[in-house]
Amino acid sequence: MTQTLDVAQxxxxxxxxxxxxxxxxxLHRAAQQEAPTHAWLFTGPPGSGRSTAARAFAQALQCENPDPAQRGCSICPTCLTIASGTHPDVKVMATEKVNYGIDEIRDLIGLAQDRPATARWRIFVMEDADRMTERATNVLLKAIEEPPPRTIWMLCAPSPADVLITIRSRTRKISLTIPSAESVARLLTERDGLDPEMALFAARASQSHVGVARWLASNPEARARREQIVSLPLRVGSTSQAMAEAADLIQITQQEATASAEERNTAERVRLLHSLGLSEDDTVPPKLRHHVKRLEEEQTARNRRSVHDALDKAMIDLIGLFRDVLAVQLGTDAELINEHLRDQIIGYARQGTSQHTLAAIDAIGQARTRLTSNVPPQLAVEAMLLAFVPRR
Ligand SMILES: [Zn+2]
Incomplete structure (x- = not known):
């Protein structure tokens, strides 16, 4: 029986x-309008797809399909160049830094004054709009209040509360939710042809993060690394073991960072070449080389952050495991994120109390904070693992 995706229509x-x-x-309705709202705020927890939604909306607004109801076809040159990040009228900003500064925002506003080069609108997608300083936000606010005629702003943030109220009140809000594991599994099965059982395992394990789920479902090494990470608390029986496991955890996340960066970089390169009308084996003609060069620069900047991101992903996996432990300790019969480890989780849950589990979750949160404030990973991870040692 084939189930149909809810968004297939x-x-x-x-x-x-x-x-x-x-x-x-x-969004589909707005994309068909003559004069859609010019400022949008996409909110939703990590993995809910807020930047995916903003990019899809940009494609739908600019799409060349003559039938407005079909805008967002994904196959016209405009849809393709937006997907590969080379469309001159769609700028996606993702900061590698902790904050967007006032100068970056001023530069953007300068660009926003231009008329669209080729498409209907000039679109600015700002990922992590919650990382704007208050001064930068106020500068942006002016631009949103007095919009140049064909400019559309799309801001993304975890929740409306993460941006200033002045921004909130001047943008139209799109709130995304975490999809159910079942619907993510269905997407992976129908779109990517993955095995349904594997897709469901990956959807649960990734806590419904579509990108991570696909990566896990299609990559046995990534699954093996995740398995080592989530089973770590189940192995840590003593302080000395905790210390030994810290180095292992860091090594595994480094391997994960390299593997996932390689996969993503290759996919982006293929998509870019495709949108330029080239295949993977073609030599890039000199006049198109600047596109490839720009992509490579972006990838290098991102690779620097990928180790940190992989470590953070490991921490989220560990929080998931302790949520499972807590569910068992509190006697709820909820589906576990790590259903396949149920027996070991029950065993571990019996060795400690729910207070101990909450303390472990706290310790992970603290380690995540420390990692963003430049504490050496080894120290942050060791301190975290000590909180995993079972205590009655
Ligand atoms: Zn299109």
Whole structure:
């Protein structure tokens, strides 16, 4: 029996946003209007697809399909160049730094004054809009209040509370939710042809993060690394073991960072070449080389952050494991994130109390904070692992 995706009724660019049909319906309608709202705020927890939604909306707004109801076809040159990040009228900003500064925002506003080069609109997608300083936000606010005629702003943040109220009140809000594991599994099965059982395992394990789920479901080494990470608390019986495991954890996350960066960089390169009308083996003609060079620069900047990101992903996996432990200790019969480890989780849960589990979750949160403030990873991880040692 084939189940149909809830978003299958909409044009192709929306199909990744499974479980979000209410938001997709709003955006699809707006993309067909003569004068859509010029400032949007996309909110939703990590993995809910807020930047995916913003990019899809940019594609739908600019798409060349003559039938407005089909905008967001995913196959016209405009849809393709937006997907590969080379469209001159769609700028996506993701900061590698902790904050967007006032100068960066001023530069953007300068660019926003230009008319679109080729498309209907000039679109600015700002990932992590919650990382703007208050001064930078106020500068942006002016631009949003007095919009140049064909400019559309799309800001992304975890929740409306993460941006200043002045921004909140001047933007139209799209709230994304975490899709169910079942709908993520369905997407992976129908779109990527993955085995349904594997897809469901990966969807649960990734806590419904579509990108991570696909990576896990299609990559046995990534699954093996995740398994080592989540089973870590189950192995840590003593302080000395905790110390030994710290080095291992860091090594595993480094391997994960390298592997996932390679996979993503290759996929982006293929997509870029495709949008330039080239295949993977073609030599890039000199006049197109600047596109490839720009992508390579972006990738280098991002690779620097990928170790930190992989370590953070490991911490989220560990929080998931302790949530499972807590569920067992509190006697709820909820589906576990790590259902396949149920027996070991029950065993571990019996060795400690729910207070101990909450303390472990706290310790992970603290380690994540420390990692963003430049504490050496080894120290942050060791301190965290000590909180995993079972205590009655
Ligand atoms: Zn299109």
């Amino acid at each position: 909409f044009p192709a660019v929306w199909h990744d946003l499974t479980g979000q049909s209410a938001s997709v319906a709003q």
